[in-house]
Amino acid sequence: xxxxxxxxxxxxxxxxxxxxxxxxxxxxxxLLPPPASSEKDSQAxxxxxxxxxxxxxxxxxxxxxxLAGRTVVIDPGHNPRNRDHAAEIxxxxxxxxxxxxxxxxxxxxxxxYAEAEFTLDLAxxxxxxxxxxxxxxxxxHDGDRAWGPCVDARAKAGNEAxxxxxxxxxxxxxxxxxxxxxxxxPASVDEGAADTSAIAGPSRVLGRELVAAFRKSTDEEPARYxxxxxxxxxxxxxxxxxxxxxxxxxxECGNMRNAEDAKNLTDGEWRDRAARGVAEGVAEFLEGRxxx
Numbered sequence: 001x002x003x004x005x006x007x008x009x010x011x012x013x014x015x016x017x018x019x020x021x022x023x024x025x026x027x028x029x030x031l032l033p034p035p036a037s038s039e040k041d042s043q044a045x046x047x048x049x050x051x052x053x054x055x056x057x058x059x060x061x062x063x064x065x066x067l068a069g070r071t072v073v074i075d076p077g078h079n080p081r082n083r084d085h086a087a088e089i090x091x092x093x094x095x096x097x098x099x100x101x102x103x104x105x106x107x108x109x110x111x112x113y114a115e116a117e118f119t120l121d122l123a124x125x126x127x128x129x130x131x132x133x134x135x136x137x138x139x140x141h142d143g144d145r146a147w148g149p150c151v152d153a154r155a156k157a158g159n160e161a162x163x164x165x166x167x168x169x170x171x172x173x174x175x176x177x178x179x180x181x182x183x184x185x186p187a188s189v190d191e192g193a194a195d196t197s198a199i200a201g202p203s204r205v206l207g208r209e210l211v212a213a214f215r216k217s218t219d220e221e222p223a224r225y226x227x228x229x230x231x232x233x234x235x236x237x238x239x240x241x242x243x244x245x246x247x248x249x250x251x252e253c254g255n256m257r258n259a260e261d262a263k264n265l266t267d268g269e270w271r272d273r274a275a276r277g278v279a280e281g282v283a284e285f286l287e288g289r290x291x292x
Contacts (some may be wrong), residue, residue, distance in 0.1 A: 065133060065134025066133055066134060066283060066286075066287055067130060067133040067134040067135035067283060067286055067287075068134035068135075069134075069291055070134070070135045070136065070164045070165075070286050070291070071135065071136045071137075071138065071161050071162065071163045071164055072130050072135050072136070072137050072138075072163060072164060072165050072166070072167070072282055072286075073137075073138050073139075073140065073157055073158040073161050073163040073165075073166040073167075073246075074123045074126050074127060074130075074137060074138070074139050074140070074166075074167055074169065075123075075139070075140040075154050075157070075158075075166065075167065075168035075169065075240065076116070076119040076120040076122070076123035076139060076140065076141060076142075076169055077106060077115065077116070077119045077168055077169055077170040077171075077250075078103060078104060078105060078106035078114075078115055078116035078119065078170075079103065079116055079141060079145060079147055079148055079149075080114060080116040080117050080120065080143070081145070081146055081147050082103055082104065082105045082106070082116065082147050082148070083105045084146075084147070085146060085147035085148075088102065088147050088148065089101060089102045089103040089104065089105070089147055089148065089150075090102070093150045093151065093152045093239065094152060094192075094193060094239070095151060095152065095194070095237070095238070095239030095242050095243065096189065096191065096192050096193040096194025096195075096239065096242035096243050097189060097191045097192055097194050097236065097237070097242060098237075100151065100237075100239060102148060102150035102151065103147070103148050103149070103150055103151060106119075106170075106171075106173075107171065107172070107173030107256050107257070108173075108256060109256045109257070109262040109265065109266060110257070110259070110262065111262070111266070113256075113262070113265070113266050115170065115171045115173070115256060118171055118253075118256075118265055118266075118271075119169040119170060119171070120141075120142075120143055121271060122169050122253070122271055122274060122275055122278075123139055123142075123169055124139075124142075125271060125272060125274075125275030126167075126169070126275045126278045126279055127139065128275070129275055129276055129278070129279030129280075130279050130282060130283070133279065133283055135282075135286075138157065138161050138163075140153070140154045140157045151238070151239035151240050152239050152243055154168065154239075154240045155239060155240050155241070155242070155243035155244045155248075156243070158244055158245075158246045158248055159243075159244065159245045159246060161246075162246070163246045164246070164247070164286055164289070164291075165206055165246065165247050165248070165282055165285060165286060166244060166246055166247070166248040166249075167206075167210070167248070167249060167250075167251055167278060167282065168240050168248070168249070168250045168251070169250075169251055169253065169278075170250055170251065170252045170253070171252060171253050171254055171255070171256045171261075171265055172223075172252045172254065172255045172256065172257075173255070173256055173257055174223075174225060174226070174255045174257060174258070175225075175257065176255075176257045176258055176259070177258070178223065178224075178225040178255055178257075178258060179223065179254065179255050179258040179260055179261045180220065180221050180222050180223030180224060180225070180231075180254065180255065180261070181214060181215075181218075181220055181222060181223060181231065181251070181252055181253050181254050182211075182222055182223040182226055182227055182231045182232065182233050182252050183207040183210050183211050183231055183232055183233070183249050183250065183251050183252070184207075184227075184233045184234070184235055184238065184241070184249060184250035184251075184252065185200070185203050185204050185207045185232060185233070185234045185235075185241075185249055186199060186200055186203050186234070186235070186236070186238075186241035186242065186244065186248065186249075187200070187234050187235060187236030187241075188200040188236075189236045189242055193242075193243065194236075194242035194243060196241065196242060196244070198245070199244060199245065199246060199247050199248065202247040202289070203241075203247045203248055203249055205247075205285060205288075206247050206248075206249050206281075206282070206285045207232060207249045208232070209281045209282070209284040209285045210249060210251055210277075210278065210281035210282070210285075211230070211231040211232065211281075212281065212284075213277045213278070213280040213281030213284060214251070214253075214274065214277035214278065214281060215231070215277070216277065216280075217273045217274065217276045217277030217280065218264070218270065218273050218274050218277055220254070220264070223252070223255070238250065247285075251278065253265065253274055
């Protein structure tokens with residue numbers, strides 16, 4: 001009985017001597033080892049492993065891509081180099097119901113900003129917006145052609161891509177007193193090589209979504225000088241629509257001959273808003289339709 005008591009006394013004396021000898025900033029030696037840690041002890045109170053980096057990072061949610069699996073064809077109207085290729089763009093091509101010139105130079109503002117420059121720039125911005133939403137986007141041309149393509153080839157591009165939607169971008173050349181944007185829908189045509197019977201209905205839905213989204217994004221009013229006065233016009237004389245086998249519309253983003261519209265069309269910030277309106281209109285249309 002004396003031995004354990006003596007040993008305990010000796011331990012107490014050793015601890016006191018060690019504490020007295022430690023200087024500021026030095027910890028007294030631990031006489032007994034701490035309990036062994038376990039995997040459970042290394043878990044934070046919320047069940048995630050704790051570590052030197054503090055709270056473990058939460059797994060990020062995958063970014064929503066509502067247009068994944070969808071294909072959209074964007075057609076920048078005209079071509080900036082068409083003016084140098086009069087012979088090529090003036091030859092006629094079939095538009096289903098008749099024949100028309102392959103293409104035109106398009107119009108321009110009073111300051112000389114060409115419609116073709118505008119549509120190409122806007123198409124690239126629209127492409128970015130749609131790709132961010134997960135869509136596969138194809139342009140009928142991307143500034144990489146000497147001229148054209150012709151209107152029949154523009155329609156063919158959407159058909160061959162089996163696009164879920166196609167939009168041809170333009171700006172009007174109406175009398176200077178008129179302003180506003182409008183969407184052109186394909187008429188129901190079944191003549192010659194033209195047959196829009198299957199796409200006229202869905203194209204109307206696409207057109208209405210574009211009018212609403214474009215108006216909201218740009219804060220611009222629909223044109224009152226053409227069509228129904230609410231931003232919708234229907235035509236059966238455009239090859240790009242007549243020959244399409246996929247839902248397709250034309251968007252006339254404003255009147256380049258009008259000073260107020262021209263101010264918008266030449267402004268990069270406004271074109272960003274316009275592109276957002278186009279992308280949102282197409283997205284609204286596609287999200288409301290089942291995938292083919």
